[in-house]
Amino acid sequence: MxxxxxxxxxxxxxxxxxxxxxxxxxxxxxxxxxxxxxxxxxxxxxxxxxxxxxxxxxxxxxxxxxxxxxxxxxxxxxxxxxxxxxxxxxxxxxxxxxxxxxxxxxxxxxxxxxxxxxxxxxxxxxxxxxxxxxxxxxxxxxxxxxxxxxxxxxxxxxxxxxxxxxxxxxxxxxxxxxxxxxxxxxxxxxxxxxxxxxxxxxxxxxxxxxxxxxxxxxxxxxxxxxxxxxxxxxxxxxxxxxxxxxxxxxxxxxxxxxxxxxxxxxxxxxxxxxxxxxVLRASDLEPFVTWGTNPGQGLPLSSNVPVPSEIADENERVAAERALEYMGLEPGMPLRDIAVDTVFIGSCTNGRIEDLRSVAKLVKGRKKADSLRVLVVPSSARVRLQAEAEGLDQIFLDFGAEWRNAGCSMCLGMNPDQLAPGERSASTSNRNFEGRQGKGGRTHLVSPLVAGATAIRGTLSSVADLGPDVEVPDGSPLEGAPVADARQSA
Amino acid sequence: MEKFSQHTGVGVPLRRSNVDTDQIIPAVYLKRVTRTGFEDALFAAWRGDPEFVLNQDAYRSGSVLVAGPDFGTGSSREHAVWALKDYGFRAVLSTRFADIFRGNSGKQGLLAAQVAQEDIELLWKVLEARPGTEVTVDLVAKQARADDVVVPFEVDDYTRWRLMEGLDDIGLTLKHEGEITEFEATRASWRPLTLPAKHLPPVEVVAARPVLRHGDDALA
Known part of the structure; x- marks a missing residue:
């Protein structure tokens, strides 16, 4: 059968x-x-x-x-x-x-x-x-x-x-x-x-x-x-x-x-x-970010924050009103205007070597925006060792980011890596629930590329926002990097 | 596990959808190594708000939670069920439960009863109009009753049977140990074993240290 x-x-x-x-x-x-x-x-x-x-x-x-x-x-x-x-x-x-x-x-x-x-x-x-x-x-x-x-x-x-x-x-x-x-x-x-x-x-x-x-x-x-x-x-x-x-x-x-x-x-x-x-058409997709307090409350980065009064379904409208209040966002404002305090790159969703490489390529030779902190947390000690062997740690440190040991970290804030009340993050993790990254913290879920671009500009951004000449990086090893495969990295 | 066939207690209207398990119990409370003592952690972020339903005298002693759709989404933490039980809840009524939460409830003797959204609205009206109204959750008849409102609920037959009999899952499974051993004998040799452990060569992992940011303050 x-x-x-x-x-x-x-x-x-x-x-x-x-x-x-x-x-x-x-x-x-x-x-x-x-x-x-x-x-x-x-x-x-x-x-x-x-x-x-x-x-x-x-x-x-x-x-x-x-x-x-x-x-x-x-x-x-x-x-x-x-x-x-x-x-x-x-x-x-x-x-x-x-x-x-x-x-x-x-x-x-x-x-x-x-x-x-x-x-x-x-x-x-x-x-x-x-x-x-x-x-x-x-x-x-x-x-x-x-x-x-x-x-x-x-x-x-x-x-x-x-x-x-x-x-x-x-x-x-x-x-x-x-x-x-x-x-x-x-x-x-x-x-x-x-x-x-x-x-x-x-x-x-x-x-x-x-x-x-x-x-x-x-x-x-x-x-x-x-x-x-x-x-x-x-x-x-x-x-x-x-x-x-x-x-x-x-x-x-x-x-x-x-x-x-x-x-x-x-x-x-x-x-x-x-x-x-x-069925979805891949060609319709563009960088997505969340604006609310559950992962279903997401939109293309090029759109505006939803206006709750325009939502017909009562449950959804009430949920959107609550979410915007918690997130401290104005209905109708462009998502691109949202300034963040912290960029978190890591988690079981996006803390792997290809994620780290693509962000490293993007930020190489640049400085992060002064207004925010950037936390880079590899998903495992092996990934960290591999990244260090490829020189990614130095790229992140030169950028102004913090290079950390492996773990779940700010994805759920069970360790000291947490958002302060009211603090806003662009996070490559998986949940934007109220208080997920620290009590009162506000989370926008993003891809590693959006996280990198946001760390450079200070507001939610895509690679395209960095200028027409900026190449979109992939997860392949950096040119001239000494090792490429975790199987040999040790 | 304690047998469950019927329970009557104060109903608590929770007019929210998508109550995820991070709201039911935030991660900072998950560090305990015991199965009990989580009552203070329940809805911890909301309990600070005097307007929150459990902070109102009429609902404080509630034991039947009536919530909006998609209750218990997100993290698999069974602590969410323990916190609800430790607080005193015996049943949660919602239009839709997250799968893992519903499974966890069944294992711990907390009834997760699925009720149509229009019936949830009826119960909310009764519980809000007359705070402190008791709800009877009848697992035999698969009904919830509050004053003159009677609504049916759904719960899968197997969970219902286990709750009514108060049966322990592990004990039930171990009755079939012979079949488990038989199955194991057929397991293909390519399937992985974690022991003996295989590794890449050992490497020293150097601890990251705090760095200064904005030129002055060390990051906590």
Whole structure:
């Protein structure tokens, strides 16, 4: 029978099919763990006297509340320090592999899996973190879970789950210069809404998606959750295989050949039926920014802040009024006139080497606007090391930016990297919720290119605003850079 | 888990849509390593506003939250459910719940009941016209009742059964341990193992230090 990519991966993991409305019991190939959503799960195991069933399918890293400065000193915040210490104790007690602060493989959990070659096509991947959808870029079925489910997976390596619905999102054509995968996903969320994906696995397809690098695909799948979806997937292809080959945990020899043969079958059949289909034309896209307090409240940078009185739907109108009040914005003002105080470049959405390279190319030889601060936080220690080997750190420092250690950082402000009340950011992260980056902080979600241009001009800007002669940079290594690939960077 | 078949308590009208889990409990409260003690963190940013619904005497002891559409979006943090439960809530009524939040609720014995938007509006009117009105949430009849308003709600059959029986998921799954072991025996050898760990060669990671900005003040 014809099937979608999501259905194929699902079916290959059914341990026990549910009957009479009961969910299927699904096997989990890879369980990623971090310090925030795991302590209560390990405590549950301890109380019940249960072991971790498969420590060899589990890996932990410290990311959410790790500091990005002074990582060789004791963590100043006592509750953060306790939470990290709790993860270290739990990992030791239950035999779970852990990458701690200071370790070259430490970093945001959604960067660590792919860079170690643990994330692969056809897997089921879970983590107590909603941005687990990132791993879907490889053609894995990957989704965020709550702490009770973390405990369930630790104890049983399975999860009882009711099947998801499927939605095909086709992005046809070619992206115009200056538009990126971040703009694709912001446009999708604005189109289908923050609840539009609820109950669905999204499959991104079409020419514009095929043309994207692995890292750009990860940015899209990462934000599937902002449309309410459980997961986002992209069928694996040569780009995927090329990214994986040679990574520490990638299959080798006959295993590699068998894997590629299987992975090549992981695509939706031509006659597969999706529950819903959405089509976008890439050529219509331009740099997108959010103006409100949820990721669905976004518009092309060339537009104006919405005027709530012109919104017909009452719920949406009230939400827009609230959002504009919180954001301190005038209805109808051009988005380009919005001045920001902080530019944050980082997170599991846009903190990878290609993101850092494209911004570095843009800001090289320039100075940031005096009115703002710029924080650059690589998504993992390896990404930081690679960037330093390529000389990106010096470009950012010369620009006037701060170069930090890896972690989630200002994406959610669990560590000291926070916005002050009323402070406004242009952020390459994934959520613009009230207070997300610090109590009273105001967030505009942007692509790395818009972040870079904004850091130069001081107001929300695209590369085009820097002048007609400015080339739009891509994520390839800088000319003359000494090393280009994380696999050899060490 | 405690069995849940019916609950009656003060209804709290929350006239907001897209109440994300960062609003239910901000990230700074997620650093605790216990499962309880989150009551003060619930809606922390809004609790400072005297006009906020839970700061009004009639609603303070509420246990049935009636919210706008898309409740519990965003982060997967189960702390959102713990905070609602620790405060005293037993049920949340909304037009639409985020998937992860709804799943987390079911695991923790908090009922996430899906109600049509026009019925939410009816309940809001009753609860606002007569603050302190109690709402009965009847899981057997799949109905919520407040004064003369009776509205149906949806909850999936499996979650409903588990709530009514007070069943623990892990215990249920481990009844099928033999099948899990059988499945594991068929796992292809290319599928990854995290142990033994494979790495790139070790490299020293040097700590970043604070830098001066605007010429004077060190960044906190």
């Amino acid at each position: 014809a099937g979608t990519l999501a259905e194929k991966v699902w079916d290959a993991h059914i341990v026990r099919r549910g009957t009479d409305g009961a969910p299927d019991l699904l096997y989990i190939d890879l369980h990623l763990v971090h310090e925030v959503t795991s302590p209560q799960a390990f405590e549950g195991l301890r109380l019940a006297g249960r072991p971790v069933r498969r420590p060899d399918l589990t890996i932990a890293t410290e990311d959410h509340n790790t500091p990005t400065l002074d990582i060789d000193r004791p963590i100043a915040d006592l509750t953060s320090r306790t939470q990290i210490q709790t993860l270290r104790n739990n990992a030791a007690e239950f035999g779970v592999r852990l990458h701690s602060l200071g370790d070259a493989d430490q970093g945001i959990v959604h960067q660590v899996g792919p860079q170690l070659g643990l994330t692969m096509p056809g897997l089921t991947v879970v983590c107590g973190d909603s941005h687990t959808s990132t791993h879907g870029a490889f053609g894995a079925l990957a989704f965020g879970i709550g702490t009770s489910e973390v405990e369930h997976v630790l104890a049983t390596q399975t999860l009882p789950l009711a099947p998801f619905k499927t939605m095909a999102i086709t992005v046809d054509g070619e992206l115009p210069k200056g538009a990126t995968s971040k703009d694709i996903i912001l446009a999708i969320i604005a189109k289908i809404g923050t609840g539009g994906g609820q109950g669905y696995v999204l499959e991104y397809r079409g020419e514009a998606i095929r043309a994207l690098s692995m890292e750009a695909r990860m940015t899209i799948c990462n934000m599937s959750i902002e449309a309410g979806a459980r997961a986002g997937m992209i069928a694996p292809d040569e780009t995927t295989f090329e990214y994986l080959k040679g990574r520490p945990h990638a299959p080798e020899g006959a295993d590699w050949d068998a894997a590629v043969e299987y992975w090549s079958t992981l695509r939706s059949d031509d006659d597969a039926v999706f529950d819903t289909e959405v």
